[in-house]
Amino acid sequence: MSQDFHRWPDAHGRFGDFGGQYVAETLMAPIAELTEAYLRLREDPEFLAELDRDLKYYVGRPSPIYHAEGLSRHVGGAQILLKREDLNHTGAHKINNTIGQALVAKRMGKPRVIAETGAGQHGVASATVAARFGLKCVVYMGAVDIERQKINVYRMKLLGAEVVPVTSGSKTLKDALNEAMRDWVTNVADTFYIIGTVAGPHPYPMMVRDFNAIVGREAREQMLEQYGRLPDAITACVGGGSNAIGLFHAFLNDANVRIVGAEAAGEGIATGHHAASLAAGRPGVLHGNRTYVLCDDNGQITETHSVSAGLDYPGVGPEHAFLKDAGRAEYVGITDDEALEAFHLLARTEGILAALESSHAVAQAIKLAREMPKDQLVLCNLSGRGDKDVHTIAAREGVQV
């Protein structure tokens, strides 16, 4: 592996054949304005210092790496280590990105921020930082997701955000993204669009990755400090792919670290009811970038299924598409049932309720660990906590709460 994986994207925002800026002409100016501002800010020591302060004192970073001894013993293979992003303020990795983008918005003089959300985690993280920085916040959310995630909708409202239901298309994350793009095109003068994952047109895949890359940078240092070596394998769940690229990025040039992304295989890839864009999709163009997408032979984006709303997306960040084709990372499917089993196992062996999204990563970590000797280390990104999913799990298992 001779190539430097840290050199991407190129000046056009491409990761090999993927990424780019596939947007309407009306968006080219706002995107150019954002690219210019962000390229300046990412080198600006004052901006970076402000970001670091907020990550430390507001988000609560660094998040620990925790040795899940009980779970590891139960599995009987390699030692499973958890990067505890669930302990961040708001309970997930999403805030790493929203803090960063809100600071960019502030520096660009935009008083209004908009966001799209699926599970509601990114919406809550956006509403949170908007309150923190005194910005007006509008969150677009599919009507189906609003129904699935009522608690998060209420949290956003408590934080002062306006939640706009999206009733077009499949009424889920991708439709919310379309609607937010429309808002941005119409209100570019005073509005900053906080995209919640490493998708969208350049510079978003790069910017969102940069803000989440703190996860992997910390983890790499913590591994060397606590264990004196790097992990043998790392894993994270992949919907759009922001927590995964956040963990993976610092390890991309460490050729001996195996990298595995866990996609939502839903009811099984063979059933067609899943959201595994990399494992079962094909290269296409969606939401401003070329990447792997789930679509039919007419090129229509297909509706996805996952028990976890946050993974229910028919595309994936272009850097993941690139890493797949380059052979640097593997992407595999974890079914709803496997994720739920992992959820329960982690709860009982470690006293941790993981988000359903993160439970996919835990399930993958268990699979990896089982095949590896006891003295090896698997690092799993526990990207969010599961409190938000308790009702979904209860309903699925026929329990009255």
Next chain:
Amino acid sequence: MNRIDRRFDTLKSNRRTGLIPFVTAGDPAPEHTVALMHALVDAGADVIELGVPFSDPMADGPVIQHASERAIAKGVGLADVLGWVSTFRQRDADTPVVLMGYLNPVEIRGYERFAAEAVEAGVDGVLLVDCPLEESAVLAPLKAAGLRQILLAAPTTAPARMAQLCGAAEGFLYYVSFAGITGAGRLSTSDIAARVAGIRSRAKAPVAVGFGVRDAQSARDIAGFADAVVIGSALVERLAGAERADEIADRAKAFLQPIRTALDAR
């Protein structure tokens, strides 16, 4: 010579303003799409923009998005659209047809294959909304086959970029007169006039103006300074719900003819 270029030459020598209606292929009724195209021509269309339905039309407003959703629900895909153009060509060899849509359906079909099929069907140009100039290298097979790439320019387009677009323009340059999504808001005619005049003096192709044109009056205002007027959402809205071929044709004509008259009376 490409039909688009020929048509704009004729318009220029007759000192007429072109009328470019947009309809979503397959809406309101897939089986009457070809009849609708002929009705558009009968009502005075100079170029037809035929929308290829896409599941995620990011740059379109609710009217065209819903038209797309209705067509997709009836199973309409790119192959159907090409088939309808081919049928249309049996009776109309002259009216240029531009397919307007998004990149993914073309990408999935394959650029080489799509280029050959589109030319064979009698398509003259493509307007792929999410394929700006910077990403247009993928369209090389389309250009090699003789299809014109219709580029968009917007009020938000920076001066240096506008110069690039003017230099690269072919077929016609489509100026979207409103910064937002299709079919939204009102436009300030004098503001557009000044901008379009500047673009027309530099563009290597005629300039069509659209986004927000709703009736004869707004079309006439634009006709004074544009080579052509594009009418989309207002027409699609008018056609929605019509079922029979004659009903669809009547609505199209009732809507377009006053606009045609207004353009010619200038």
